[in-house]
Amino acid sequence: MHEELKARIAAAKSKWGDRLTILGHHYQRREIVAFADHVGDSFKLARDAAASDAERIVFCGVYFMGESARILAKPDQRVFMPDIQAGCPMADMADGEDAELAWTRITQANPGRNVVPITYVNSTADVKAFVGARGGIVCTSSNAGKAFDWAMERGDLILFLPDEMLGTNTAIVKGKQHIALWDPHAPEGGVTDAELAKAEVVVWRGYCHVHTLFGLEDIKRAREQHPKATIVVHPECLPAVVDAADANGSTAFIVNLVQETPPGDTIVIGTEINLVRRLAQSFPDRNIVPLSPSVCPNMYKTDLKKLASLLETFDERLEVTVDEAVARDARLALQRMMTL
Numbered sequence: 001m002h003e004e005l006k007a008r009i010a011a012a013k014s015k016w017g018d019r020l021t022i023l024g025h026h027y028q029r030r031e032i033v034a035f036a037d038h039v040g041d042s043f044k045l046a047r048d049a050a051a052s053d054a055e056r057i058v059f060c061g062v063y064f065m066g067e068s069a070r071i072l073a074k075p076d077q078r079v080f081m082p083d084i085q086a087g088c089p090m091a092d093m094a095d096g097e098d099a100e101l102a103w104t105r106i107t108q109a110n111p112g113r114n115v116v117p118i119t120y121v122n123s124t125a126d127v128k129a130f131v132g133a134r135g136g137i138v139c140t141s142s143n144a145g146k147a148f149d150w151a152m153e154r155g156d157l158i159l160f161l162p163d164e165m166l167g168t169n170t171a172i173v174k175g176k177q178h179i180a181l182w183d184p185h186a187p188e189g190g191v192t193d194a195e196l197a198k199a200e201v202v203v204w205r206g207y208c209h210v211h212t213l214f215g216l217e218d219i220k221r222a223r224e225q226h227p228k229a230t231i232v233v234h235p236e237c238l239p240a241v242v243d244a245a246d247a248n249g250s251t252a253f254i255v256n257l258v259q260e261t262p263p264g265d266t267i268v269i270g271t272e273i274n275l276v277r278r279l280a281q282s283f284p285d286r287n288i289v290p291l292s293p294s295v296c297p298n299m300y301k302t303d304l305k306k307l308a309s310l311l312e313t314f315d316e317r318l319e320v321t322v323d324e325a326v327a328r329d330a331r332l333a334l335q336r337m338m339t340l
């Protein structure tokens with residue numbers, strides 16, 4: 001079955017040639033990654049989408065990634081996803097309207113201060129547009145620190161959304177003492193005017209269930225089982241887990257760390273299991289161990305069958321579209337990130 005699907009995908013790819021490019025996120029299944037022309041984290045793939053001249057871009061990832069590719073691609077390019085329902089629960093934890101409400105409250109509590117919004121790339125196009133229209137920037141986990149520096153050069157209070165963990169972990173690295181939590185489901189954001197006035201960073205209450213699954217007990221167990229190992233986690237993990245690990249960083253950082261680790265050494269990795277498994281297969285001379293097996297079910301939705309079907313039909317229902325007014329403002333925020 002797999003062999004037949006692979007043959008169909010290979011045939012469709014060769015038929016389209018350079019007119020088609022396939023982008024594959026690191027968390028995709030191994031057999032999907034094998035067909036990708038570009039593999040990477042969301043930052044690299046956003047750059048690849050912007051640089052591509054292909055007529056059709058197929059994004060194997062989750063919806064916000066397809067949206068970013070659509071926003072950055074040229075108008076005559078078309079962006080498709082094998083499964084258009086593959087979303088990201090964290091991205092869906094903030095929408096443009098809620099962000100507007102938060103903005104009004106935070107700016108009213110801070111007269112005379114300049115608030116700069118930053119959104120993690122794992123956000124909807126609406127939220128990116130909100131950020132772009134207010135002079136803010138998009139970041140990924142690879143450049144969140146640089147985005148903080150960029151924002152602090154332009155203002156004195158950061159609103160970071162939608163990931164509480166990446167926002168908090170980055171604020172800690174940047175030495176911020178006063179971090180307020182904005183809960184979009186609580187009256188008045190669950191925060192007082194006094195807390196907002198004192199805050200250096202306001203973080204949105206959103207999270208990735210794949211990365212917040214890791215706990216201190218996992219770190220403790222890994223230390224007992226692999227006392228000489230380096231433990232590295234993604235900054236979407238809980239701050240206590242990031243603090244207890246030996247290193248933390250983006251997907252690209254984790255891949256580099258594995259590459260630079262001498263053969264024979266052990267690395268325990270706290271991120272999505274498909275990436276950990278692929279690293280273990282790619283570097284059999286290192287002992288690569290998952291901190292705990294945690295899968296992103298949305299990344300997993302893309303499979304060979306859906307990819308083959310898309311490449312053969314380019315069904316319009318699988319095309320990613322973004323309203324042009326939203327795309328214009330979102331593009332501003334994404335392009336600011338590209339200059340970091």
Ligand code: SF4
Binds near residue numbers: 027091122210211272
């Ligand atoms: S791993 Fe987490 S942040 Fe990434 S797509 Fe899955 S749910 Fe979203």
